[in-house]
Amino acid sequence: xxxxxxxxxxxxxxxxxxxxxxxxxxxxxxxxxxxxxxxxxxxxxxxxxxxxxxxxxxxxxxxxxxxxxxxxxxxxxxxxxxxxxxxxxxxxxxxxxxxxxxxxxxxxxxxxxxxxxxxxxxxxxxxxxxxxxxxxxxxxxxxxxxxxxxxxxxxxxxxxxxxxxxxxxxxxxxxxxxxxxxxxxxxxxxxxxxxxxxxxxxxxxxxxxxxxxxxxxxxxxxxxxxxxxxxxxxxxxxxxxxxxxxxxxxxxxxxxxxxxxxxxxxxxxxxxxxxxxxxxxxxxxxxxxxxxxxxxxxxxxxxxxxxxxxxxxxxxxxxxxxxxxxxxxxxxxxxxxxxxxxxxxxxxxxx
Amino acid sequence: xxxxxxxxxxxxxxxxxxxxxxxxxxxxxxxxxxxxxxxxxxxxxxxxxxxxxxxxxxxxxxxxxxxxxxxxxxxxxxxxxxxxxxxxxxxxxxxxxxxxxxxxxxxxxxxxxxxxxxxxxxxxxxxxxxxxxxxxxxxxxxxxxxxxxxxxxxxxxxxxxxxxxxxxxxxxxxxxxxxxxxxxxxxxxxxxxxxxxxxxxxxxxxxxxxxxxxxxxxxxxxxxxxxxxxxxxxxxxxxxxxxxxxxxxxxxxxxxxxxxxxxxxxxxxxxxxxxxxxxxxxxxxxxxxxxxxxxxxxxxxxxxxxxxxxxxxxxxxxxxxxxxxxxxxxxxxxxxxxxxxxxxxxxxxxx
DNA sequence: CTGTTAGCGCCTTCAA
DNA sequence: TTGAAGGCGCTAACAG
Numbered sequence: 001x002x003x004x005x006x007x008x009x010x011x012x013x014x015x016x017x018x019x020x021x022x023x024x025x026x027x028x029x030x031x032x033x034x035x036x037x038x039x040x041x042x043x044x045x046x047x048x049x050x051x052x053x054x055x056x057x058x059x060x061x062x063x064x065x066x067x068x069x070x071x072x073x074x075x076x077x078x079x080x081x082x083x084x085x086x087x088x089x090x091x092x093x094x095x096x097x098x099x100x101x102x103x104x105x106x107x108x109x110x111x112x113x114x115x116x117x118x119x120x121x122x123x124x125x126x127x128x129x130x131x132x133x134x135x136x137x138x139x140x141x142x143x144x145x146x147x148x149x150x151x152x153x154x155x156x157x158x159x160x161x162x163x164x165x166x167x168x169x170x171x172x173x174x175x176x177x178x179x180x181x182x183x184x185x186x187x188x189x190x191x192x193x194x195x196x197x198x199x200x201x202x203x204x205x206x207x208x209x210x211x212x213x214x215x216x217x218x219x220x221x222x223x224x225x226x227x228x229x230x231x232x233x234x235x236x237x238x239x240x241x242x243x244x245x246x247x248x249x250x251x252x253x254x255x256x257x258x259x260x261x262x263x264x265x266x267x268x269x270x271x272x273x274x275x276x277x278x279x280x281x282x283x284x285x286x287x288x289x290x291x292x293x294x295x296x297x298x299x300x301x302x303x304x305x306x307x308x309x310x311x312x313x314x315x316x317x318x319x320x321x322x323x324x325x326x327x328x329x330x331x332x333x334x335x336x337x338x339x340x341x342x343x344x345x346x347x348x349x350x351x
Numbered sequence: 352x353x354x355x356x357x358x359x360x361x362x363x364x365x366x367x368x369x370x371x372x373x374x375x376x377x378x379x380x381x382x383x384x385x386x387x388x389x390x391x392x393x394x395x396x397x398x399x400x401x402x403x404x405x406x407x408x409x410x411x412x413x414x415x416x417x418x419x420x421x422x423x424x425x426x427x428x429x430x431x432x433x434x435x436x437x438x439x440x441x442x443x444x445x446x447x448x449x450x451x452x453x454x455x456x457x458x459x460x461x462x463x464x465x466x467x468x469x470x471x472x473x474x475x476x477x478x479x480x481x482x483x484x485x486x487x488x489x490x491x492x493x494x495x496x497x498x499x500x501x502x503x504x505x506x507x508x509x510x511x512x513x514x515x516x517x518x519x520x521x522x523x524x525x526x527x528x529x530x531x532x533x534x535x536x537x538x539x540x541x542x543x544x545x546x547x548x549x550x551x552x553x554x555x556x557x558x559x560x561x562x563x564x565x566x567x568x569x570x571x572x573x574x575x576x577x578x579x580x581x582x583x584x585x586x587x588x589x590x591x592x593x594x595x596x597x598x599x600x601x602x603x604x605x606x607x608x609x610x611x612x613x614x615x616x617x618x619x620x621x622x623x624x625x626x627x628x629x630x631x632x633x634x635x636x637x638x639x640x641x642x643x644x645x646x647x648x649x650x651x652x653x654x655x656x657x658x659x660x661x662x663x664x665x666x667x668x669x670x671x672x673x674x675x676x677x678x679x680x681x682x683x684x685x686x687x688x689x690x691x692x693x694x695x696x697x698x699x700x701x702x
Numbered sequence: 703c704t705g706t707t708a709g710c711g712c713c714t715t716c717a718a
Numbered sequence: 719t720t721g722a723a724g725g726c727g728c729t730a731a732c733a734g
């Protein structure tokens with residue numbers, strides 16, 4: 001192969017030489033600083049920079065200024081539309097303040113999560129928004145202590161020394177069940193992916209509590225867990241998990257008149273599977289879920305669901321982070337919970 | 352407010368002092384280099400680093416090594432599930448080689464796209480994967496010339512000096528129409544968001560061509576364009592655009608027996624709106640679309656669609672980029688097209 | 703107003 | 719096998 005000449009980008013010194021000024025002047029002319037500089041020089045510098053195609057070296061700036069413009073986003077997966085919406089919200093805030101989003105996907109691996117935290121630390125990231133899969137706040141706190149501004153998203157980690165934004169999943173769970181109870185349902189099943197995440201456990205707890213309040217004993221036989229798999233829908237583990245749960249539901253001839261699904265995607269998997277078996281929603285069985293992803297209202301039937309304000313949560317997280325960065329306030333373990341909203345559509349009906 | 356003591360992270364020098372060796376030794380001990388170093392020293396250094404909580408300063412490394420481990424992903428929006436899948440594919444490749452993904456959302460703004468390219472250049476990014484909204488390859492070529500490794504995703508920009516990965520949208524369009532023709536449809540409408548992007552125009556061209564081949568004159572009255580809006584579905588512009596197109600379709604009492612939709616989300620918007628007006632799919636009208644997002648198969652009816660191998664495209668883009676980086680091959684304007692696949696489900700039926 | 707200069711933290715020759 | 723030292727590109731303190 002032909003030898004490749006390494007392309008050397010022009011530096012501030014090249015510009016200085018070309019414009020016949022000092023590097024300091026170039027630096028001042030190019031930065032928006034209000035530092036006094038004559039218009040003539042400024043223009044000469046700007047011109048030289050343009051002719052040479054000069055672009056500042058970000059690494060040098062970071063090193064010198066001891067800071068970067070990066071915000072790290074650590075999430076467990078990017079398959080879930082929730083994160084898409086959250087990213088949207090986050091991006092809308094940070095991009096307008098000239099910051100840059102570094103996306104780190106842990107794939108639900110605690111080890112990776114820790115590595116990513118270390119990476120952000122290494123990079124002098126301005127801050128991190130973390131949807132943690134860790135069960136202990138130890139690692140997070142360690143980085144917070146070392147100065148990494150952090151906001152926890154979609155997860156409430158007891159004892160974490162940082163702002164946490166979530167919704168009260170348990171009361172969301174209650175809300176869903178109460179809606180079904182009001183419609184006269186008494187035999188209510190629960191379909192979910194494995195209850196490994198705190199948020200899922202919370203929803204399930206809310207479900208159990210509310211039934212108990214009503215004098216209905218929660219029943220393990222009504223819990224349908226679909227493994228994360230791609231057996232039924234090759235492109236989506238949650239859809240597929242929903243389908244799996246529904247298959248079990250049918251096999252076991254479950255007589256529930258309603259199913260609470262852990263999220264919209266699982267619900268879609270459940271509904272499409274039930275339909276394939278000739279079971280109608282909501283005539284034969286009511287379905288309620290959580291998230292309210294954009295498609296929920298355009299599904300058939302339009303899905304009754306508890307809105308999870310994903311985009312707003314993302315936006316809020318970014319705002320809290322930005323605030324904590326610019327005011328240099330930290331260590332304020334503020335817990336924020338967004339209130340749920342029941343979106344009644346057409347997948348639930350009276351018994 | 353209380354004065355905040357600036358937290359200073361330990362440097363390589365601190366570790367050197369603590370371990371009573373030189374900074375050079377520390378550097379060598381910590382890097383995986385095969386440089387000879389006694390086991391005893393190595394362990395001492397590693398221990399010191401751990402006790403001090405040392406983490407290398409990425410900026411300094413980048414400056415010194417004149418390179419970063421960043422891959423930039425420039426996309427026009429993160430609302431479209433296509434990009435979600437593409438990100439998934441990309442991430443799966445680059446994260447396994449220790450690289451980091453920087454997500455840059457242009458919001459369909461050419462100006463922002465150019466700024467982002469400049470930012471990546473500034474940061475000595477290893478490379479960029481770009482889903483461009485530019486209509487000319489000029490800017491891209493400029494950065495390619497300056498050494499930024501680039502792969503164009505989901506867009507074929509004539510004259511661009513870089514690898515381009517896309518599918519042949521025109522033949523995808525043809526494939527869709529041919530399927531409908533085979534089912535006996537002759538009066539076929541087209542529902543889309545504005546035809547601003549090249550990919551959309553291509554699909555539309557394929558649609559027109561195929562009709563002409565069949566002796567059917569394309570008819571402007573059969574083209575339904577839904578503005579990007581949030582009027583019908585507040586959380587999703589494409590869903591909403593589909594709904595809008597369908598409303599027009601109904602208002603104008605269009606008599607087409609089939610609709611080609613520009614993508615699955617638009618199709619969902621169309622279908623749910625048609626249904627709301629009592630029009631059945633596929634009994635009254637057939638719907639075909641493009642993308643095959645995970646939900647397509649779980650919709651009702653399951654959507655007949657042309658699979659757009661988003662994740663594979665992402666993976667391929669990342670692989671091409673990685674390859675071009677490690678082999679330092681560049682300027683090889685390779686055009687790659689992934690073949691479409693018709694997923695026949697239940698939203699299309701004979702006339 | 704403009705220039706000189708000293709590092710920011712790290713890696714990597716070169717010398718020992 | 720280890721250490722000393724220069725410099726990557728930039729900014730900010732200090733001189734002029």
